[in-house]
Amino acid sequence: MTPTTGDSAHLRRELADSLAERGFLRTDPWRKAVEAVPREEFLRGGFFDVVPGSVPTAWCPVMPDTPGWLEQCYRDESLVTQIAGTIVPSDLRGEIMRTPTSSSTMPNLVVRMWEDLQVEDGHWVLEAGTGTGYSTALGCHRLGEDQIVSVEVDPEVSARAGISLGACGFFPELVVGDALAGHADGRPFDRIIATCGVLTIPPAWIEQTRPGGIILATVCGWLYSSELARLTVREDGTAVGRFLGGQISFMLARPQLPPPLGMLPDLNTGDERGAAHGPDVLSDWTARFVAQIAAPRAQRITLTVDGQEQHVIVDVEAGAWASLTRDGDKWAVRQGGPARIWDDIEEHLTWWRTDGSPRPEAFEVTVTPEGQTITWPRRTA
Structure with a gap:
C-alpha cells in the first residue's frame, strides 16, 4: 500500500515509537501496519472535540482546515466522529450537547487488541464494528484485504469507511447489518474482534468461529464497567477465556443499548x-x-x-x-x-x-x- 498523505509519515513513525515504548505495539508486522496506514484518511470528515469546561459536555467540530487537525489525528486518543446517531462534524456550526455514537478508537487500544488477537498469516477475521475503518485498514495491511470481513450496523458509517479504505488501496468485504449476528454465510472464522461493547458474547460468534479460534470482545453492563475478554472456542460449541485487564471501554453495540x-x-x-x-x-x-x-x-x-x-x-x-x-x-x-x-x-x-x-x-x-x-x-x- 502507498500512503496517500506523505506529510504524515513522520507522525506515523512517532506514533509507532510511542506505542512500542508503552508496550502496546509488540511485533514487527503490526508496527509496519501503523507506519503505513494514514489515520487522517479516516478522519477526512472531521471529528468532534470537547468544549473546555462545558457541563454537561458540549462538542464542537474539528475539520481538516482547522489548524492542528493533522497533528490531532495522531494523538493517542479516541476521536468522536458521530453524535446522536446521525450528526457528523460537517453538519454543525457551533456546539452540540448530545451523546457520541461513533468514534475513531484511540490507537493504543486498536493496536493492543490486534496484538492480543494473536492472528497468523492466512487467518480469516470477522470485525464487529467497522467504525471509521482505521482498525480495518490495519488488519488489511497485516493479513490482506481478502482475509477481512467487517460488519457495521450504520450504513452511512460503513459507506464513509469504505471510501477511506479505498483511498488507502484496501477493498475488504464490508457488510451493513447487525454485527452481533456475525456474517450471513456463517463461514468459520479463525478470529473475531469486536470494536463495540457487548453485554454477552453472541451465540452467532461462537457458531461462526472454528474450534480453537479466538474471540476478542469487551464485556460490560449498564453500570458501565467493562473488561476485554479473550475466549477460545471449543469443539463442543462453547467458549472459555479470561479478561486481559486494563479497564477497556467501548460504546455498546446499538442493539444492546439500555x-x-x-x-x-x-x-x-x-x-x-x-x-x-x-x-x-x-x-x-x-x-x-x-x-x-x-x-x-x-x-x-x-x-x-x-x-x-x-x-x-x-x-x-x-x-x-x-x-x-x-x-x-x-x-x-x-x-x-x-x-x-x-x-x-x-x-x-x-x-x-x-x-x-x-x-x-x-x-x-x-x-x-x-x-x-x-x-x-x-x-x-
Whole structure:
C-alpha cells in the first residue's frame, strides 16, 4: 500500500515509537501496519472535540482546515466522529450537547487488541464494528484485504469507511447489518474482534468461529464497567477465556443499548433495611464490574428528593429497583419489584471481598448455549 498523505509519515513513525515504548505495539508486522496506514484518511470528515469546561459536555467540530487537525489525528486518543446517531462534524456550526455514537478508537487500544488477537498469516477475521475503518485498514495491511470481513450496523458509517479504505488501496468485504449476528454465510472464522461493547458474547460468534479460534470482545453492563475478554472456542460449541485487564471501554453495540428509564417506580414503596454497602462502592471499577455480574441489566441514576440524595438502581425490563439513601453515618436501602437487586449486588461483593478482591484478570468467562457466566477463584473455608 502507498500512503496517500506523505506529510504524515513522520507522525506515523512517532506514533509507532510511542506505542512500542508503552508496550502496546509488540511485533514487527503490526508496527509496519501503523507506519503505513494514514489515520487522517479516516478522519477526512472531521471529528468532534470537547468544549473546555462545558457541563454537561458540549462538542464542537474539528475539520481538516482547522489548524492542528493533522497533528490531532495522531494523538493517542479516541476521536468522536458521530453524535446522536446521525450528526457528523460537517453538519454543525457551533456546539452540540448530545451523546457520541461513533468514534475513531484511540490507537493504543486498536493496536493492543490486534496484538492480543494473536492472528497468523492466512487467518480469516470477522470485525464487529467497522467504525471509521482505521482498525480495518490495519488488519488489511497485516493479513490482506481478502482475509477481512467487517460488519457495521450504520450504513452511512460503513459507506464513509469504505471510501477511506479505498483511498488507502484496501477493498475488504464490508457488510451493513447487525454485527452481533456475525456474517450471513456463517463461514468459520479463525478470529473475531469486536470494536463495540457487548453485554454477552453472541451465540452467532461462537457458531461462526472454528474450534480453537479466538474471540476478542469487551464485556460490560449498564453500570458501565467493562473488561476485554479473550475466549477460545471449543469443539463442543462453547467458549472459555479470561479478561486481559486494563479497564477497556467501548460504546455498546446499538442493539444492546439500555432501554429508556421511563417513569420511575414509587420509591416510597418496597422493603427497607440497613445496607452493608453504600453506592460509593460502585466508584471502584472492579467492584462495579462485580456488581454488574449480579445485575447486568441494571442502570444507575442519582436524584435529589427533599434535599436528600437518592441513588437508584433499576432494571427496567425486570421491574426491579433499589434506592439508597443516607441514614445518619450509614446507608439504608429500599427495594421493590420481583427481585432484590441490592441484595444480589451485596452478596456478590461480599463473596468477592472474602475471596481476596481478585483482579478481573483472574475471572473466567464461559459461554454455553444456556448463557454466559463469569466467575473468579473461590477460597475454600
